[in-house]
Amino acid sequence: MGDAASTPIVDNLFRLYFTIGIILTLLVFFFLVYSAWRFRARGQEEPADAPRAGEVPPNRGHPYVVFGTVIVVGAILFGLSIGTLSSHQFLEHPPDDVSLVIDATGFQFGWMFEYPQGFQTFRELRVPANEAILLRITSPDVMHKFHVADYNIGIDAIPGRTNHLWFNATGPGVAEIRCAELCGIGHGQMVGSIAAIPRAEFDAWVQEQLATLPTPNFVQVFDLNVTREGPVPGQLQAVAGGEIHLRLTNNASTTLGFRLGGPYNVSVPSMAPNSAAWLNFSAPGPATATYEATNETGSRAGFSGTLRVLESQRVTVSLTEWKVTPSAKTVRLDQPVLFIVTNDGKIVHDLNVGGHWDADPDSRDIHAKTPDLAAGRGAALAYFPRAKGTLYLWCNLPGHSESGMLTTLEVV
């Protein structure tokens, strides 16, 4: 449960309406019951003006009933309106000290939040507590309603329009986000959360997010423990078509160097004992290279091995609403496939590679998948075909493959 500055304001207004409403309801209800019961038929005379067939009933009524009703009900409504309009001013107009403006998108079916620092989150919104946050809310597809019951606030996400909603979460806590406008088959699953956390924690989390942005660059990372003497030559295997990052750790008690031979010819001249170093280089094509540890003089130390870079088949895949478009229709069985996936659509997608697609999401056979990719983002995926036959590519977000984001490749 979380609270925001808006929570008590709307709660208090509700209490005002509730108190007046319940008093009026009970008064009128008892007036009705009392009137009916007091004048119940128990042998009294039929009233003189009782309705009679064929006669126009005589007029009854005093104007004071009209004046009384208009004045009393009008006064109550006037009082309630003042409460409403002052609370409305608070909810509608953000304060001047908004510390964070986040672009929120409701889509079929989920929520995306784009931070000013350039990264996105899905379903989970994290904000610093006790600060005014402004959301600019829109939708790329159909209407949704961004509703946070704990904060007593909500506003529609409408295609082609940006609505503003602000809140100030008072103290750490988690509040649930729901969609409250029927938006299709996944309406009930459009659940998200707002986590309000202390400012320092928030800043650290932002740095973490910036470090893990997915890119379509294909990077393979290997950890290598370098020693003075290697008992047997080591063997590393990588896929061509991207970058290779070697994370070297010197496990020996003396300073060592590291050298990777042709065609790469890169080296780290010296690493202190128990220190680490990165060796990054690109590997566009197939190759076999040897590596070895070196002494301070540059001579061989004894530790050695081979890096084999396998030839790959590069297939670019474009994700849009509502299509998965690969650059090839067939791949060969004998080589790894390097999928370079970009989300060219307007909303979040992912790419799943598998042997079987089924209407039932639980029965789909997924071999490899990318993380959720925001619009404009991309990822690389190396995949080793297992057998000849049909390979399915689809977006696994609810409803997306059903809407057309499903295609096949033939493994030959």
Added chain:
Amino acid sequence: MDWRRWLTTTNHKDIGILYLVTSLVFFVIGGVLALIFRTQLAQPESTLVEPGLYNQLVTMHGAVMALFFLSPIAFGFANYLVPLQIGASDLAFPRINALSYWTFVLGGLVAASGFALGGAADVGWTFYSPLTNKQYSPGLGVDLAGIGLVLLTVSVVVSTINFFATILAHRRPGLRLYDMPMFTWSIVFTIAIMLAAFPALGGGLLMLVADRHFGTHFFSAQVEGGLVWTHIFWFFGHPEVYVFLHPALGATMEIVPAFSRRPLYGKRYILWSLAIATVLSFIVWVHHMFTTGTDERMREFMSLTTEAISIPFSLIFLCLIATLWRGKVHFRTPMNMALSAMSLFLLGGVTGVFLSSLALDPNFRGTYWVVAHFHFTLVGGTMLMLMAGLYYWYPKFTGRMYNERLGNIHVVFSVIGFLMTFLTMFFISDMPRRIYTYDAASGWGPLNLVVTVGAFVFGAAQALMLFNLLWSLKHGAPAPEDPWRGPGHEWMSSPAPTPAPAPGPAPIAADVAGK
């Protein structure tokens, strides 16, 4: 009785009965749809109904109940009673009346046929765009519902003109407009709203179908196309609730004087109140759009007009209660039902004031709070008032008395079932509408079970009413001609039950009321 009579009739009483029976059939259909999705919601994480089917169920429940039950059943009463109350021999255009009825039936069948043709509309009965665009709803259901509602619009517009002509030109000589019985007066305000509001729906739906099939961009425009639809829809949709309510109030204003043996209190004020509410009903529609972020001055204005509309209804309510004073109140089924419905409507009206608040509505919009509110007004209030009318005029329609004991059991269990269902919903106001299931962790499970049990109690009570009405057709005691000594002229204008119509075209403007 020759069944072909019912296919070819142009007699207003026959068509009235056809409207009543047909709308009750739609009531049963809409009710069964509701019980199916209430069963799904009784337990968390239930898998009885899939989300796609669930959306069809809630959409068709709303569309069928609102447009093919509540609205036409009032026209069943109106067809039968308005000519009798004003002393006309029939409606001004009897064949057009038959056309209205059959267009309405066709519209209902087309709208509901989606269930048999691969999926009914699943976009909510409000047909919000862009969800209704071809891209997001490729199925046939939206087209069928759209065409069904366009047919309904045709039926309604033709019918309103027919009623206006009848009421203005075919009154018995000497009957002043002011002296017309209250039910007929309520129909005057109803058709005034219908004539102004329904064309917006019909036009909107034609534009929607054009968007889907002919490449136009009324509502599929990239920028705010959906917002245009909400304005057009609610310009129809809000006045439409008074189309439901006015005839129900009209029936109540016949029943309360009849059973309290006193003339209606403040008829003049009630008529002015109805007139003011009718006008105001056209300038409140943005209260359905408080969260769309539409112009702030417009929202503030419509928030105030929405509050203001509670003043005329407060006055009507007080006048109805004042009618009881110094009367002789007989607690028969129609009266008990009418008083119960008034009590339930009271809470619907009060909760409506909550929703008129610009600051409270954003938290309620799209949640079960709204569902509870409008069922209090439309079901607890409007529908039960019309059921009271069914009992009240049953002797007139059939020449038989309904069973009083079963009728009162119906009243009691309707109220119990209703409160279990809809009062409970106010307590799960953080649950969004139209979600097909929910997590156990949400804590909504126990109250949803109460709601579902209440829905079945309510449904069983309505089944009991239908049984009562059918059983009494054969076994009810023969009814006297004027069992209630009611204030309306229908009781003395012709004998009950309906005599078979004379062959040939209906006579025009014959004076049948001069007894």
